[in-house]
Amino acid sequence: MEEQLERRTLDTQTADLLRNQIISGKLGAGERLTEVQIADQFQLSRGTIRSALQELKKEGLVDQLPYRGWAVSELTIRDAFELQSLRSALEALAAKLVAQTIDDTKKKRLNAAFSQLCLKAKSSNAREAAVADYDLHFCTVQLSGHKHLFDMYKLMGGQVQRYIYEANMLVENGDELIAQHAPIIDAIASGDAKKSEQLAYEHNEKEGHKLVDCLEGALIKRATKR
Amino acid sequence: MEEQLERRTLDTQTADLLRNQIISGKLGAGERLTEVQIADQFQLSRGTIRSALQELKKEGLVDQLPYRGWAVSELTIRDAFELQSLRSALEALAAKLVAQTIDDTKKKRLNAAFSQLCLKAKSSNAREAAVADYDLHFCTVQLSGHKHLFDMYKLMGGQVQRYIYEANMLVENGDELIAQHAPIIDAIASGDAKKSEQLAYEHNEKEGHKLVDCLEGALIKRATKR
Amino acid sequence: MEEQLERRTLDTQTADLLRNQIISGKLGAGERLTEVQIADQFQLSRGTIRSALQELKKEGLVDQLPYRGWAVSELTIRDAFELQSLRSALEALAAKLVAQTIDDTKKKRLNAAFSQLCLKAKSSNAREAAVADYDLHFCTVQLSGHKHLFDMYKLMGGQVQRYIYEANMLVENGDELIAQHAPIIDAIASGDAKKSEQLAYEHNEKEGHKLVDCLEGALIKRATKR
Amino acid sequence: MEEQLERRTLDTQTADLLRNQIISGKLGAGERLTEVQIADQFQLSRGTIRSALQELKKEGLVDQLPYRGWAVSELTIRDAFELQSLRSALEALAAKLVAQTIDDTKKKRLNAAFSQLCLKAKSSNAREAAVADYDLHFCTVQLSGHKHLFDMYKLMGGQVQRYIYEANMLVENGDELIAQHAPIIDAIASGDAKKSEQLAYEHNEKEGHKLVDCLEGALIKRATKR
DNA sequence: GTGGTCTAGACCACC
DNA sequence: GTGGTCTAGACCACT
Missing domain, CATH: 1.10.10.10 (Winged helix-like DNA-binding domain superfamily/Winged helix DNA-binding domain)
Structure with missing residues (x-):
């Protein structure tokens, strides 16, 4: 080495x-x-x-x-919502771009990231699953080859990860997590840009509400603990 | 004072x-x-x-x-495309958010920006029209109340404006410019979030191709001049 | 740049x-x-x-x-007199020094300031004429290249300008204003130091009495208005 | 006590x-x-x-x-010249004003300061004579009753005294020092404003050249000593 | 020679 | 007394 x-x-x-x-x-x-x-x-x-x-x-x-x-900085629901909505927009764009330019190399990397997610989703560690989730989306952004998009995504990275850590019960059900992502990966791999974008967008929209609910609970719990 | x-x-x-x-x-x-x-x-x-x-x-x-x-930095077609696609995603999000939270104050500011665009569009100065176009979109981002979105949009601002200056023939037809934006403004003002998002997205997609074509011409011309 | x-x-x-x-x-x-x-x-x-x-x-x-x-601070006749007599002394010195070191650049700047005075003197706005008057003298002080003199002059500047604003009927006759300054400017431009000093001094002496009279009226008027 | x-x-x-x-x-x-x-x-x-x-x-x-x-701050010849020329202007004004308002009290104070100068001039200590010289002029400024003039004079005081210390051979001849000041004091005491002003001004003009020469020597000497 | 990096320390403004 | 801003200059690496 x-x-x-x-x-x-x-x-x-x-x-x-x-x-x-x-x-x-x-x-x-x-x-x-x-x-x-x-x-x-x-x-x-x-x-x-x-x-x-x-x-x-x-x-x-x-x-x-x-x-x-x-x-x-404090973790506010408002920030969580803002970040999630931004992710929706950026990741949908990324999904579309990757689908448009999909090739074997990209398929390979995408599948590797997805496999990792599947692995972690089946383990009992929700936090690790959430990280793998993030990594998968990060991967699509990278594969989009869109430099400006990538830079912006990185700029949000720290805050996003922080929320993931804070609200680590994001995923109560590993199988569901896999089921949610599989169609997106399929759409991208098949080169269906429109569908990829659509699915990615909807996925994040849905997750956004869950995240906000989840954080609401987490933050309240944190507050009362003090 | x-x-x-x-x-x-x-x-x-x-x-x-x-x-x-x-x-x-x-x-x-x-x-x-x-x-x-x-x-x-x-x-x-x-x-x-x-x-x-x-x-x-x-x-x-x-x-x-x-x-x-x-x-x-050099002005590349690639950058222009990237920036335009990012704008599409961000401005569509902004349009949706403004539509969801529209009130009289916001309507007023939006209309002011749109009026300015109409004014400039009818003048013969294509560059000023393009600037007013940018200002209108900037305005929606501001009105969205989405801080993170706003920060990102500002980060892109300099480059976007540069392209506008460089390719100041972006708008060959003032009336068309107005016709393109009017439905978006209407949709936002009427509070139709889904439609606002959709129209804003499509508008930018369309503009994107035109911008790239336009820049292709401008940059080639610039290059040959040297 | x-x-x-x-x-x-x-x-x-x-x-x-x-x-x-x-x-x-x-x-x-x-x-x-x-x-x-x-x-x-x-x-x-x-x-x-x-x-x-x-x-x-x-x-x-x-x-x-x-x-x-x-x-x-209050505006008193005593202050007005003191400031005017100080101006006499300082501006006479400035006039002498500028005459001693006159060159084309200085002539140009001097003439510009004088032209401005002529312009304003012919307009109906007495206050602007008074300001141009002050600016002309300020200009000679600057051109004298005498740093300590300049600093002192600036130190008085606020108060002097205040009197000018307060007593804006200082000049009842624009032509006279020009006639008073023209010989001083000529003397300086011709490099006649002694004459410049003499004329500047006499000019201010004369103006001093007029200013005091004028202020007397203005201040009394102001006082009775209350 | x-x-x-x-x-x-x-x-x-x-x-x-x-x-x-x-x-x-x-x-x-x-x-x-x-x-x-x-x-x-x-x-x-x-x-x-x-x-x-x-x-x-x-x-x-x-x-x-x-x-x-x-x-x-550094002691430059330029500063010395500037200060001396300013003194000329201000002390001439002071002399005139004192002459215009002379009375027994003022005569007394003036004579006291002049006597002190005579005393020191006859002693062998040139520096003390120079200080007495300065004090005499300071006295006239005070007696002028001109507050703004007095303030300005004080503002210069430190620098002026510094030069006096630095160039303490200013007076090589005590009798001459007395001879120079006597007519000014007389003119003031007799109430002859015009003459007082004139004499004070000329005195300082003359002294100015001597001071500059003297400092030139002193500063050069100081520089070479290093 | 110029940039890349880091340090020390000054005045500026606020608390 | 702290952070806010700016300067100066050190030393090293690269061109």
Whole structure:
């Protein structure tokens, strides 16, 4: 196995590290972050930390409180709804594009992602299934070959994953999860662009309501726990 | 007294300035930018300039050439197509959302933007008409109240406007321009979400092909001129 | 590209804004200003406002009422006389210096300012003529290249302009205004330092008496109106 | 002897202290000042120090280097010339005004200042003579009763005194110093405004050239010493 | 030589 | 005292 050189800049690495902590909930919503404290912790200068935080701000994972510091952003139902509706629009577009340009290579990668989803769906770990779900959609976006679409999708990635973690009962039934995605994958693989787009869009619409309901429960539970 | 104080930072101001020059073509595609030269010109430090250029890079207006500098990004047919397809998806979503939440205030703002489009469409200035076209769509995105959607739309704004400037023959027929938008505005104003979404989507699909054709001509012409 | 970036601090901007309102009479003599109210209005903190008010205090435009706040300073005949006599001394010096260093560039700028004065003098707007008068003298001070002189002149500027606004009947006869200034401009343009100084001094001496008379009327009128 | 209560604010006291150190050369031209260092030294907060430095900046004794700190301003020939020419203009005005309003009280104060000058002129200490010279002129400005003139004169005071210290061979001949001032004092005391103004002006003009010559030597010497 | 990256530290504005 | 903004300059890698 080849050694991989670390060429990521310190601010990127810092952003990645913090992002993971936020996504995984180690840094909880509302938690305050101070530039100096992080700088001390990682032995970096304030400028580097600021750069990392700006990146996370762009991704919607932290809020900048003017003259008072930074805080991990709150998870609101509104955001969940907005993100889900955006996903619907973007993933439908991706599905259409992949169907239009489907070839063996793409079929292979798509099937691999779908297989992974099937695997996780049958396991008992709902969270992993949700991640596989996300990965599958991420895969279609990648395969669409649409650079601008891909960039935007990545920009939303952190927040989306965070919701998935937070609301990990998203999928109560693995078989249903598979049943939902199978026709989309089929439509794409068969090159039926219109149908792919339609199915992807409807899937997300449906999921959106479920997600919102689910989060509503999760957030209320979280709130009452405090 | 509603005077406004200038609170923009120097990097933001620099980015705005450069963005305008790129959009308007004063800085042409492929033109090289050096950090030091800009820093000297504006009497700012390199860091400030870098920050501005990073912003423009995010917006796709400049490319970073590793170890060699920066250049105004090229206008490719591929980008035009990508941007147009993204607009289709995002604006359709916006149209649906506005229709779902339409009220008198929103109707008023929408009509104002549409009137402006009609005015410009009837004038002989195709570029201004195209700008009014963009402004109308921008308006629907704003009125959708969808923050994440709005942010994404803004991120694309610079590139979109650039294409509009470059291909200012987009509209050969003002009346047609009005005829195309009128039904969408009507659908939104009447609160018909499904129809709004559908019409907005179809409108953009159609325009997409025209834009690409148009740009193909413009870019080829530009290339041969060199 | 000669775009200018905004580098003014917020307190400077606030001071500029308030200065204009005082000069133009929107904030009248004696009017009370409270730090908190201004801070709220501009969405700034009190410290920033204090800094701006201190600046205006130095310029004599506001008075600090210990433990009670701030107020727009009153216009007194005594101040008018003092300012006019100071102007005499400073502008005579400026005229001399410009004459000593006159060149084509300076002649051009001087003539431009003088032309503006002629234009306004012939119009019916006495206030604009007075402003053009002030601008012409300001111009000579600038052209003198005497930094300390310039700073002092600016320090008086707000108060002087305020008098000009208040007493806008300063010039009852446009032609006379032109006739008064023409020989000074000629002397400067011809490089006759001694004559320039002499004429400038005498001009201001004469104007001083007229200004005081004029203000006497204006202030009395203002007082009786209350 | 009665105890004198210190009612001056801390920033004023700090400004006075620093001003003296600059005038007397203990803080040399070009020397860097940092807010934090001064704050530590005097056990004051940075805000207080900033306020004092702003005051000295207004007086031209320190320069603010944006984002880099403060520095004692440099002594240039240009500044010396500018200050001297300004003094000429302002002191001539003062002399005229005092002559116009001369009375026994003023005569007394004027004579006291002049006697002091005579005393010091005959001593061997050129610097003290120069200070007495300055004090005499300061006295006329005070006696003029012209508040704005007085404020401006004070604003220049620090820089003027600094030059006097730097070039303390200004007066090589005490008798001549007395001979120069006597006719001015006489003219003022006799109430001859025109003559007072004229003599004061000419005196300063003459002194100006000498000062510049003198400083040229002093500054060159200072430079070569380094 | 220029960009890529990071640090140290200054003033600015707010709390 | 903190964050907000900007500067200066170090050192390294690449062209």
